[in-house]
C-alpha cells in the first residue's frame with residue numbers, strides 16, 4: 145500500500161488535502177454523494193455508526209444532515225489550510241456565523257462584536273441575539289482601549305472580521321486575542337475577505353475562523369456555503385448546532401467549493417496583484433476622492449497588513465468617485481467589462497455601488513488580465529465629472 149501525503153506547502157494542500165480516489169470505484173475526483181441515508185448490513189453496525197456520529201465523529205456517516213462524505217472532504221481540506229484540528233461545513237456563510245455564535249453563547253452571556261461587519265451578521269447581533277437574552281456591545285476592534293472597556297464578567301465571545309466590510313479595517317488579531325483570552329473569552333474571526341491563502345487567524349491566536357465559502361473558497365460564484373475551523377472541542381458544539389438547526393451543506397455545493405479551493409492560492413495571488421494595480425491607478429486619478437486598500441500606504445492599517453499578509457493584500461478595495469451618487473453611477477453604468485453585483489471573491493471582477501452608504505464603490509477584483517481591467521476603469525472614469 146502506498147504511503148500517501150498531502151504535501152506540506154499551501155498550494156499542494158489546497159489541491160490534495162481531504163481528497164483521495166474513491167475507495168470503491170477509484171474515481172479520481174471526489175464524488176457528489178447524493179444520498180440522504182447510509183445503509184448497514186446489521187442492526188449493530190447501524191447502532192455503532194449512529195452512536196459515533198452523534199458523539200461528533202465526523203467520519204461516521206448515517207444521515208446526510210449530520211454528515212456526508214463530500215462535505216467531509218471539504219471540511220478536511222479547509223482544516224488543513226487553516227492549520228485547524230477540525231472544520232464543519234454549513235449551508236451558507238450565515239449558517240456558519242449563526243451556528244458558531246449560538247453554539248458558544250447562551251442567555252445571560254455577552255458578545256463583543258466588531259462595529260463594522262457584514263450587514264446580515266449585523267441583523268444577527270442587533271435583533272436575533274438580544275431577543276434570546278444575549279448582550280451585545282459593538283466596538284471598533286482597531287481601538288484596543290475601547291475593546292478592553294467593553295468586557296463584562298459575562299463576555300464569552302469576541303467576534304470580528306479580519307478585513308472589514310466595506311472599509312477594510314484590519315485589527316491586530318494577536319493583540320485582540322491576547323486581550324480576549326486574558327478576560328476568558330473566545331475569539332471568532334470571519335476571514336471571508338482575505339481567505340486562508342493570505343491570512344490564517346488561528347496562527348495569530350484566534351480560537352475559531354469562519355468563512356463564507358460562497359466567496360474566495362468557491363471562487364466561481366456558483367455555490368453558497370460556509371465553513372468554521374478550529375479545535376475539535378470548539379467545533380463539536382458548532383457541528384451539533386448545525387445539525388439541530390438543520391443547516392446542513394448540500395454535497396453538490398461542497399463539490400463545487402472543493403473544486404474551487406484547489407486554485408485558491410493561485411487566485412489569491414492574481415487577485416491581490418490586480419487589486420494593487422487598480423488601487424494605485426485609482427488613487428492617482430483626480431476624479432477619485434479616496435481609495436481604501438490595505439496595500440496602499442494611505443490605508444490606516446497598512447503597516448499591520450504589510451507585516452501579516454506577506455506582501456499580498458487581498459482583492460477587495462473600496463473607493464469613492466467625485467460627484468457623489470451621480471459620479472458613482474456615471475462610473476459603474478458605463479463599465480463595459482465588469483458587472484455590477486453584490487457578491488465577492490469570484491474570478492470575475494464585481495463592482496458593488498452603495499448609493500446609501502456615502503456613494504462608495506466596493507470592488508471585488510477578479511483574475512482577468514490587469515490591462516483589460518485598467519482599460520475598463522479608464523472608460524468608467526471618463527464619464528465622471
Ligand SMILES: Cc1ncc(COP(=O)(O)O)c(C=O)c1O
Pocket residue numbers: 236237238239241262305309334336337355356357358368369370487
Ligand atoms: C464577511 C462576510 N461574512 C459572511 C457572509 C455571509 O455569507 P453567505 O452569503 O454565504 O451567507 C458574507 C456575505 O457576503 C460576508 O461578506
